[in-house]
Amino acid sequence: MTDLLTPVLTANWADERAWKLSNYERRGGYDALRSALQMDPAEVVTLVKDSGLRGRGGAGFPTGMKWSFIPQDNPKPKYLVVNADESEPGTCKDIPLMMASPHTLIEGVIISAYAIRANHAFIYVRGEVLHVVRRLQQAVREVYSAGYAGHNILGTGYDLEIIVHAGAGAYICGEETALLDSLEGRRGQPRLRPPFPAIAGLYASPTVINNVESIASVPSIIANGADWFSSMGTEKSRGMTIYSLSGHVANPGQFEAPLGITLRQLLDLAGGIREGHQLKFWTPGGSSTPMLTDAHLDVPLDYEAIASVKSMLGTKALQCFDETTSVVRTVLRWTEFYKHESCGKCTPCREGTWWLVQILQRMEAGRGQQGDIEKLLDLCDNILGRSFCALGDGATSPITSAIQFFRDEFEAAMHTPAWELFPYERSTIFVREPAGA
Amino acid sequence: MSNLIEPLPPSPNGHAGGDVASEELVGHGHFVTHFDEPSLDYGVTETKITETTLEEMRSIAARYPQARSALLPMLHLVQSVEGRVTPAGIEACAEILGLSAADVSGVATFYTMYKRRPVGEYHVGVCTTALCAIMGGDEVYARLQDHLGIGNDETTADGKITLEHVECNAACDFAPVIMVNWEFFDNTTPEKAIELVDQLRAGAEVQSTRGARVCTWREAERVLAGFPDERADEGPTAAGPSLLGLRIAEERGWRAPDPEHVADRPDEGGR
Numbered sequence: 001m002t003d004l005l006t007p008v009l010t011a012n013w014a015d016e017r018a019w020k021l022s023n024y025e026r027r028g029g030y031d032a033l034r035s036a037l038q039m040d041p042a043e044v045v046t047l048v049k050d051s052g053l054r055g056r057g058g059a060g061f062p063t064g065m066k067w068s069f070i071p072q073d074n075p076k077p078k079y080l081v082v083n084a085d086e087s088e089p090g091t092c093k094d095i096p097l098m099m100a101s102p103h104t105l106i107e108g109v110i111i112s113a114y115a116i117r118a119n120h121a122f123i124y125v126r127g128e129v130l131h132v133v134r135r136l137q138q139a140v141r142e143v144y145s146a147g148y149a150g151h152n153i154l155g156t157g158y159d160l161e162i163i164v165h166a167g168a169g170a171y172i173c174g175e176e177t178a179l180l181d182s183l184e185g186r187r188g189q190p191r192l193r194p195p196f197p198a199i200a201g202l203y204a205s206p207t208v209i210n211n212v213e214s215i216a217s218v219p220s221i222i223a224n225g226a227d228w229f230s231s232m233g234t235e236k237s238r239g240m241t242i243y244s245l246s247g248h249v250a251n252p253g254q255f256e257a258p259l260g261i262t263l264r265q266l267l268d269l270a271g272g273i274r275e276g277h278q279l280k281f282w283t284p285g286g287s288s289t290p291m292l293t294d295a296h297l298d299v300p301l302d303y304e305a306i307a308s309v310k311s312m313l314g315t316k317a318l319q320c321f322d323e324t325t326s327v328v329r330t331v332l333r334w335t336e337f338y339k340h341e342s343c344g345k346c347t348p349c350r351e352g353t354w355w356l357v358q359i360l361q362r363m364e365a366g367r368g369q370q371g372d373i374e375k376l377l378d379l380c381d382n383i384l385g386r387s388f389c390a391l392g393d394g395a396t397s398p399i400t401s402a403i404q405f406f407r408d409e410f411e412a413a414m415h416t417p418a419w420e421l422f423p424y425e426r427s428t429i430f431v432r433e434p435a436g437a
Numbered sequence: 438m439s440n441l442i443e444p445l446p447p448s449p450n451g452h453a454g455g456d457v458a459s460e461e462l463v464g465h466g467h468f469v470t471h472f473d474e475p476s477l478d479y480g481v482t483e484t485k486i487t488e489t490t491l492e493e494m495r496s497i498a499a500r501y502p503q504a505r506s507a508l509l510p511m512l513h514l515v516q517s518v519e520g521r522v523t524p525a526g527i528e529a530c531a532e533i534l535g536l537s538a539a540d541v542s543g544v545a546t547f548y549t550m551y552k553r554r555p556v557g558e559y560h561v562g563v564c565t566t567a568l569c570a571i572m573g574g575d576e577v578y579a580r581l582q583d584h585l586g587i588g589n590d591e592t593t594a595d596g597k598i599t600l601e602h603v604e605c606n607a608a609c610d611f612a613p614v615i616m617v618n619w620e621f622f623d624n625t626t627p628e629k630a631i632e633l634v635d636q637l638r639a640g641a642e643v644q645s646t647r648g649a650r651v652c653t654w655r656e657a658e659r660v661l662a663g664f665p666d667e668r669a670d671e672g673p674t675a676a677g678p679s680l681l682g683l684r685i686a687e688e689r690g691w692r693a694p695d696p697e698h699v700a701d702r703p704d705e706g707g708r
Contacts, residue, residue: 001700002693002694002700003686003689003691003692003693004689004691005682005685005686005689005691006686006691006692006693006694007682007683007686007691007692007693008693010679010682010683011683011693012674013674013675013679013680013683014674014675014680014683014684014687015674016674017670017674018674018675019669019670019674020670077502086607087604087605087606087607088605089566089567089568089604089605089609090568090605090609091605091607091609092607092608092609092610092611094607095607095608096675096679099647099648099674099675100674100675100679101674120502126607127509127513127550127619127661128550128562128603128606128616128619129606129607129619129621130618130619130620130648130649130657130660130661131620131621131645131647131648131649131668131669131672133660133661134649134660134665134666134668134669135669137660137663137665137669138665138669138670141665163500163501164663165506165509165510166509166510166513166661166662166663167509167548167550168509168512168513168548168549168550168551168661169548169549169550169551170547170548170549171604171605182509183506184503184505184506185505185506185507185508185509185534185544186505186508186544187543187544187547188547188548203502203503223696224696225696225699227699228693228694228696228699230702231694231699231700231702232693232694240693243682244609244610245610246568246609246610246612247568247572247609247612248572251678251681252609252610252611252612252678252681253610253677253678253679253680253681253682254610254678254679254680254681254682254683255681255682255685256682256683256686257682269681269682269685270681287567317609319567319568319609321568321571325571329571330567330571333565333566333567333570333571334566334567337566337567337604337605340604341604343547424571424575425576427571427572428571428572428573428576428613429572429573429612429613429624430573430576430626430627
């Protein structure tokens, strides 16, 4: 029986100066790189395929399979791009990973680039995390000095340039094709697919784009084997992963566990919902994944089980809200986020999110009009599946799921402001309970 | 005047503003978006861009297989020199990359970190996306506005603080969160936030709760352009909530399986 928590990616986060190359190497860092470079690149792809690793950035696509789509007979250069643009509301795992142990990612970058025969790798990190950018820049300098990157790596004849690229503030750049446009120096707007990035990605060349945590998992798979990795997790969701627990919990934080742990188990470890309160609703994987309720505490947090309750595992960003929270207010604030972050390229998302905000704003103020709930659902129906990329789809998730579980609150929004039904100060963490309460 | 007390603006698409009595929403965290920001002021011709800046821009362009990829870091560099994106900065990027100024301008106005008005020495970003907002970010933001006497995306008269509400900054387990020049200030309260901005205005050295000593906004922009400073080794490896799962696992002796003794999976009947 595997332990409830299985620190691998997080194992060195309590180490003194874990971000330094020498400290990373002291724990066996870059041994996996040496092993990988002894293998044929295709063997590395097969090993990662066999491990069952699936994308940790939200979609859960098998990582090794993604790599195998790179046409090796294509004469163009191949590129590896790491999506470090972590900005899905609730998601906060890649930032601490890169801050604490940038070499876990960079070792994964070098191995993964070798596997797909890329000579250029980019780490596209959001710009709003200055210290993470610093630690990545320094770690990249260190690996060049150590001979793990650059020309003729460890004498194998393999060359790799690694570039840390800071974004400039745009959630949409977490969408992989928008990220590519942004990395090409353009407005970050998504591209039509096909062609998929594996065929025509960065500079119209074969490109693999993977999330930070996916790539950071690769060294452990090389070091410990595919069977080791796939011995953790559930039948189709293998390995360990980082769950991020936030919101009204006694002790929020990061928990690295085999896929399939439940929210009830995680809450037990985190001391439960804050004292005197109860769970009302939560997201399994960021705001773009339909919300769930206390009826779903025992659903295994893996790709399949969460899909079976009509949500998505997403980024495993478990945002928990207690009974003091207005659902209408929360959904409005997420919708304002999507409106702000819509890139404007396609009409359903650009216009739809704008109208959703208009309606939700009057509902929060208790001035909802008859038919507003139906109008919200109709708007969502016209955005979902009709937008250029998943941002539009994601914008509808909080609304449709909230109406499904908490329709009465939307009905109440026809006559009573949300701040009267749910006094907002009660939801803050610095709430002062009246004496004797 | 604060944007917050103006009626809801028309949308960028020419729709009429919302029909909500927006004044009722004031204080409940409703904001205009960056679409509504003024465009670049092309009347400004003065510039601090020198030959050294241009040389640095060329060195950024040389990092990439295709030079245009350098545009985002080049615009960060422009901000580090100019304190915002200026017409001269746009022209310089365009010239070096062989693009039109309109092309560069189109990119510069897409991203929220590129500023069209001068930014103060310290950019203070209060997260007001749903979770931070609910857990207190709205109150923090409102109290800072009151205390500083400025609205969103405005700068104090002494040029020290630019206040902005920002979207989710990937620190939700530390909510509510403030960013100062894109360094984390975790688990904030209205009182802590006010103390923080007072220290910044007084010129005191301020340390991020899990990062470096705060540098100026322009210095931060230079790092984002790819010119490192010497602060990477400041601050802890990780802090507080980031370590919770690891601490619990250590206490209880939980660990990942031993690779030498990988158990057969019951659901596969052994391998």
